[in-house]
Amino acid sequence: MSLTGSKTIFKLKWKYSIVFFVLIFFNLTTFSQSKNPISNLDNLAEQLHTKAKKIPLENVYLQTSKGIYESGEDLWFRAYILDAQSFIPAVKSQTLYLQLINENNKKPIWQEQYEINNGFTNGQVYLLDSLAEGEYMLQAFTANSFYADSNEFKALRKVQVVKDYKSIITSSNTVTAKSTEQDKKNIQFSVFPEGGKLVNGLPTRLSFKAVDSFGKPVKVSGILFQDGKALQKFKSEHAGMGSLDFSPIAGKQYQIRLTEPATDSIFSLPKIHTEGISLSLMSRDSSRLVFVVKRTGGTKGMVYLRGQLRGQTSCIASALLDKELVVKIPLKEFSQQGIAEFTLFDENLLPVAERLAYVHPQKKLYISTQLSKQQLNLREKAELKIKVLDEEGQPVVAHLGVSIFDKLYENQKDAKNILNHYYLSEQLKGRIYDPTYYFDEKHLLEDREQALDLLLLTQGWRNYVWSEDNLAKSKSADQQLISDGIAGEVHFTKKLKQAPKGIQFIQAFSPDEKGASKYSSLIKTDSTGKFVVTSQDFKASQGGYLYLKPISVANFEPRISLDTPFAIINKAIQKKEIIYPSTATHEKEKKVLNQNDVRPSSVKLNEVVVKAKGISIFRDKYLGKLDSLAKAEVNTDFVGVPCNVLNCFQHKEDRSKKPINGETYYVHLGKNKEILGADYLNNFWYGTSSYLYSNPNLIFTEKELLMRNNLTKQKGYYAEKEFYQPNYDKEPAGDGLPDARNTLLWAPEVITDKNGEATISFFCSDINTAFLGKIEGVSGDGLLGMGGFEFGVLKQERLKENR
Template identity: 35%
Template sequence: MCFKKNVSFYLFFLCCVVFTFSQTNGNNQTDLIANRINELSKRKAEDLIYIQTNKDIYMSQEDLWFKGYVLDAQFHVPSLRSNLFYLQLLNDKTEEVVWEEKYEIEHGFVDGHVYLDEKLESGNYTLVAYTSYSFFKNTEEFCAQKKIKIFSVNKEELVKDESKEVNSSKIKFSVFPEGGHLVAGFENKLAFKATDLMGYPENVTGYVYENDSIINTFNTSHLGMGTFKCFLKTENKYQIKVNDTWYEFPEVLKEGKLLHLISQTPKYANFKIARTTEQIGEKVFVRLHVRGVTYKILIKTLESKESLIKIPLTDVPNGVAEVTLFNSSLKPIAERLIYIGLDKNLKIETNLSKERYKTREKVVLKLSIKDANDQPVVTHLGLSVYDKFYRNKVESKNILTHYYLSSQLKGNIYNPEYYFDKNNKTRKRDLDLLLLTNGWRSYQWSESNLEKLQPKTNAIIEDPLIGKFKVLYKEKEPKPYFVVVSSGNQTNNTNFIQVNEDKSFKVSSRFLKIGQRGYVYLKPFGEGDTKDYRILVSEVDSDTITKYKKQKQLVYSFKSAPKSLFKEVTPFQYYDGTQNLEEVYIKKRKTPIFRDKLLGQLDSLQKLEPNIETCVCHNGIVNCKNHCPSFGFVSNNVFDGHKKQLTQEELLELYNLTAIKSFYGKRQFFNMTYDEVTVNDPFPDKRNTLLWAPNLVTDQNGEVIVEFYCSDTNSEFLGVIEAVGADGGLGHEAFRIRVNKHN
């Protein structure tokens, strides 16, 4: 039922992806400007991954539940490019990979769990995800991450605040001209950003000097950012002084054009174009594109030094848009970022059956999803309800901030949730400051950045996996070869892959799925003895991933946290009536080497086969009674009269098999239910995650109803909803549930 629903959801997605291109003139010049960015953006055809977890803080020996959203980078619809989702869990302190597995992507979504081993130390960890279309050798940044914190149940110590003391007297201060450059003879707008050496915003007061005189004073408006204006002259010298430190002023051009945003409404963006020359009838072009797709091109004939131009914003998707000014020769001369549709995200309404609940009481939650026009939307949802004490207060990331800001702008963004909170009255002004600073000349979809990219030939992860069929002798003529694929855990599950003429073959996700939670085994098949053939497969290489990831800037949103953050969480909780043992030693039999049926059967077979090797003593006597004892060494594979147990590697080599780790198996999240009898069960219910539902899909009315039961924990629980709509729209919502033993 769930699978069919997901397929229907995806088909609905395909029907709703409509690309609208609008332009005011259909001549060759506008076509050329449009095609430039559209063609270049094809080089950046990739997936963007967002990771949602059931909570932020964990104990070792717990299961971490996650959902991966694998969306198209341009249209934010589920991507069908990738089937293999490679997940790692890294210790931030040691950079050690403590977990890595493959998971199957189904219609752009993937969910599963990670077991947090008891040996994990308390500290900060990062979940990192990769697909063949999201992780490349030549990309500069990487943002498919999720920060978590883990407490070890073996230790009573709390996670320490690892932030370092920073010299507050030293700051990083940068100035960014609007449009990209300054031009003499006009009042120019400049944005600035001030942070400490760790990247946290600093409030500053600064002074602009013209020669030796102060002509302007500026102050921080929001999180270390602000703007100021200056009328500039080419013959004068300009400097900036902040905290008794002098900073260089950007270069001032004698001639040029300025692109200045005057105002913006939901329907229009109003710009002023200023120029130093007064060429009558000069023609310029203005292009607006969002994530590499051109939506508007306008032609403007300039009749004076300053001209106004109004860009329609209807039929343009929400998100960061780049407005580029071209001269009559189609050369880009200025660019400006704006944000479109800050309030056009999916509207998520939560309706609870009541405000407060008793422990073990049933909760009925109805979700209603609508678009910006209040129309119901078929939506794919991820929902978690967990104890608020397991919320990391440092975290400032959700599906909106990830896809609309972090993945679009350069560098780390401080507290991006702020810009999507309607309670912040100046958020639109402050978001414009962010675009003037973080996005300045480094916008991900700018032509200069796209020109550096090459078509997708440099993926680090191959999907499907590529194999090579090697023949150990010289062939007289080409022959048909096959690869036999067998599951290690299931019987009568054998498949064949035909080898191509160049001796290559592909191991698709279908084969990785049959060996779920184990291995699939590949064996060469052709004429004659199979020992004449070998199989090589380019598996996912953890070392290669680490090598290339270290070369990239890791992008992650952040905000400061109180020192007492972790004092709210008890590392380990004993229940009433628990008896603690001093120390227990448990002895067990030797752990078997082989984890699945196939290798176990092959191991048994090789022990039953007669051993043709014999012992020859130093006198040349076969099975010499004096020097070849009846009990002891008899052959390379025999000890004490019995064959030794081969290692997995030795057994694979013996039978000419190649093992590939399959998809990590799925497990259902346990949802506790109570009835009139079990509600009085004396065993304590200490669940801190009440619900994890990663694959909810609304109906045609945009609605879905979920039910779950409270635990015995008296606390406030936080509900988090992440949503992807059928039109590519995104949504995020949070709600709270209060649980008390006695209402």
């Protein structure tokens, strides 16, 4: 057999029968409808490749500076916007829409858009001091990650908000309601045949999963019965999951009864097919996966086994199947870590069996740290050295987010990290219980691999996001709900029949802090008046506002309407299920304060809002100018110069000085102490008196000012802010003010050098306790990793005692 092109062929002869097994690795090419095996291989690869294009191109992960925040603090975050297949930082989307939602009432309390720079966004959310205690969801959206036809949403991070650190102790020691014995008896028990179905006479691995009425795993044991006779005992191995091996026989009745916890429920097995093909993973080692393909009934024919990782075909094998066939798949053909799906097709290219397998858990970033000292003094400077290597021990240039915070502010209820988010949650449908276990090196690798295989077996290939069946249900990429910019339209409100048709123009500008224009551009609409405010416009107006004014004949009163992305987002998200991994609560410890822990009271600067009756204050200097112009235009009152008398008859020639609501002026009084009007010259004048000026016609709302000037206002990107760190090498440490920082370092843009190294420094605060360091990151070729460390901060006298 010979082939042309860049394909490599391996012919293997198996001991079970004389079969020529073809294993092919290739670049995807256009396929023909030819019935020869090689064209079929291309066909299988291309059909997957084509369907994979229709799902969201990006996945978003949010890393925060800590898990628990006090109201009045800043919530610092880093968003990783990665290519959904390669996990390389994506460069397509330019705008990140971010909102903070109260999990209790589902109301947004923060909505802003942020700039994406080469696949990353670093930002801040201000938590108002008035914010209620509770659980909140930080949600992130991009044009290429949030589609209409997706029924799940996972790009979020849960955070807890408290009033002060004492509330953390109270909430952590609150007893969470545990599953009752009745809950455990209300078991949802599901079985999953390996490969997808039970076939008469073919040995099968039958996996199972047991959860209670709250979806929490239940440890179970039971018996498999055949025609009423006990056939095999079994018990769960991890998180309510387990498996048993048996050979089903068509015509026999199979039932499962649970002995622990005891229940009256009887669980039946799926239909047993009288003939068919099975696929099972027989063994694996560090270099290959070994599958067994078996057939009962039917005739000899070609079969094809396709291996794919996140929608990218890695290998396809073809062989002539009679009764049994062994297929060995080299793991080197999968370039990254993750869930691989193996689909077995018959000679008509119809899928007959599927199996998920986890490959290359070792392909990741290995992040190690070295702190200058493990015990530090209050306000002492520390140096942190970071080293990043790949699985072969080679240095890696990686983009890292680094946080160091008081251990008390760790949210033990949060089971999400960058590894389980990208490798598991984004690849499987539904909620995953305790995903941290599968990547936690405190547990034996063998135990984790076995548990992970059970997870994949009990998910079923139908829950794999990239399975061809799921991809086929996805609509095309035109199902995008939002874009990097905001769509708008110019429409006329008067004399519609005479109004101009076709292309219109819009003046876009952004004022600086003094109200002068710092950016100006001309936006051109299409023939229907539609236009887009682009990401460049958002960037130019970052930290402020972009104003839009239609350039057209005023007689037709042109107006601008803009889409509101967050309204679109929240309407769509109501139809989606919000998925967040659950944690193994039995492993969490109660939080207690050590008698030596010292936390000075935080000094919070509340946001100052100046209010005065009858006075409107605009923080936007440009709106302040418009306010002044509007008041000058409608106000006929004046203040005499230099007498400061309101509407002074002696100085009425100069009316340039206008009175201000809330200011005090002198007024002329009549005989009965009434304020004289325009006819005061015809009356006796009895002196002056002070008067608090108030003219209700001079109070303009922002909406009124925009309407008067035919302007539309749109926020730009949220302003970039810098995380505050003191420098006690230069600043005096004895200023008398407590340093109550519970987050010592937030460095979201640490990039290692060619040697895989980076060094950063920080100063301790006056908090005398244990601190955690957490690091997460990604390399330029899509390797993910995380690391951590812990140290203590003690007073000087305690340091001496410990030494």
